[in-house]
Amino acid sequence: MSIGPRRLSNSLVKMAEQINSSATAAGAKRWSFWPSSLRWIPTSTDHIIAAEKRLLSLVSWGGSSRPDFTCKSTEETENWFIDSFEEWRKAKNLSNFILLGHSFGGYVAAKYALKHPERVQQLILVGPAGFTSQTEHMSERMTQFRATWKGVVLNHLWESNFTPMKVIRGLGPWGPDLVRKYTNARFTAYSNGDDLTEESSRLLSDYVYHTLAAKPSGELCLKYIFSFGAFAKSPLLYRAPDWKVPTAFIYGHEDWMNYRGAQQARKNMKVPCEIIRVPQAGHFVFMENTSAFHSAVLYACRRFVSPQKDNDSLPEGVVSV
Numbered sequence: 001m002s003i004g005p006r007r008l009s010n011s012l013v014k015m016a017e018q019i020n021s022s023a024t025a026a027g028a029k030r031w032s033f034w035p036s037s038l039r040w041i042p043t044s045t046d047h048i049i050a051a052e053k054r055l056l057s058l059v060s061w062g063g064s065s066r067p068d069f070t071c072k073s074t075e076e077t078e079n080w081f082i083d084s085f086e087e088w089r090k091a092k093n094l095s096n097f098i099l100l101g102h103s104f105g106g107y108v109a110a111k112y113a114l115k116h117p118e119r120v121q122q123l124i125l126v127g128p129a130g131f132t133s134q135t136e137h138m139s140e141r142m143t144q145f146r147a148t149w150k151g152v153v154l155n156h157l158w159e160s161n162f163t164p165m166k167v168i169r170g171l172g173p174w175g176p177d178l179v180r181k182y183t184n185a186r187f188t189a190y191s192n193g194d195d196l197t198e199e200s201s202r203l204l205s206d207y208v209y210h211t212l213a214a215k216p217s218g219e220l221c222l223k224y225i226f227s228f229g230a231f232a233k234s235p236l237l238y239r240a241p242d243w244k245v246p247t248a249f250i251y252g253h254e255d256w257m258n259y260r261g262a263q264q265a266r267k268n269m270k271v272p273c274e275i276i277r278v279p280q281a282g283h284f285v286f287m288e289n290t291s292a293f294h295s296a297v298l299y300a301c302r303r304f305v306s307p308q309k310d311n312d313s314l315p316e317g318v319v320s321v
Helices: 008-029 046-052 074-092 104-115 140-146 149-159 164-170 172-186 198-213 218-225 236-242 260-266 290-300
Strands: 097-102 120-126 247-252 273-278
Touching (some): 104 120, 120 290, 164 172, 164 198, 236 260
Parallel strands (some): 097 120, 120 247, 247 273
């Protein structure tokens, strides 16, 4: 969850300085069941905090603290995130702010705004999770897959809290290499065709690895919020009539989060709502088409950035739904 966007490359450079300076010392102190010759990059949230100077990770994610997760229901889990964010807001003495959340952070941001609408001036949801339910939006293909033995096994693993993070931790010294291969394949170039530099690619891989391999906490919430297939157990779509905060949705054109859920919710909202799609981008729109994403965010905030100007025209390169 984030208040105000920032370019990835600048923050990763600072994070890298921490990783490079502390990896050797930390590695010497770290003990594990792996032989010393097979020890890998030491994991610590200290390594990723510098990458989030202008961002706020939800409790138990990113560089935030990772307390033991003890919730046992959807409602309890949602309140765990909402209340921790509210405590942070009080500590920072913030009020009437613009709240931007991405993916699961978008889900929590929306739930927070529903509970504390008086705190939020504008809500910006970037590829938010949790708008649709499996009852209404499960595809025929997904229904058929869940009926197979593979689907049954995967559903059991999901309900057992077997997460991709566990795989990364379990791989030990091979974890960083697997993450590096994934990030290199997934984020090889910007939308303008420029390739990531070797340094940027390495920093990104290190960042992703450390966030995945750190102490498990927030990842354990997933089975209480979503059913297998990432369908929300308490869909935001059903809360659309209760919406009290002006909202802008931003989706990459290739985002696997379907913008049609936002379209359906907008029909029942009683506040201003707009949906913006960014070309040449998927779920990580802020990385894949940075300039268009920034334009979309500034457009969503236009009432606060330039209230005196007639600036209702959509920026070039983005599309209104």
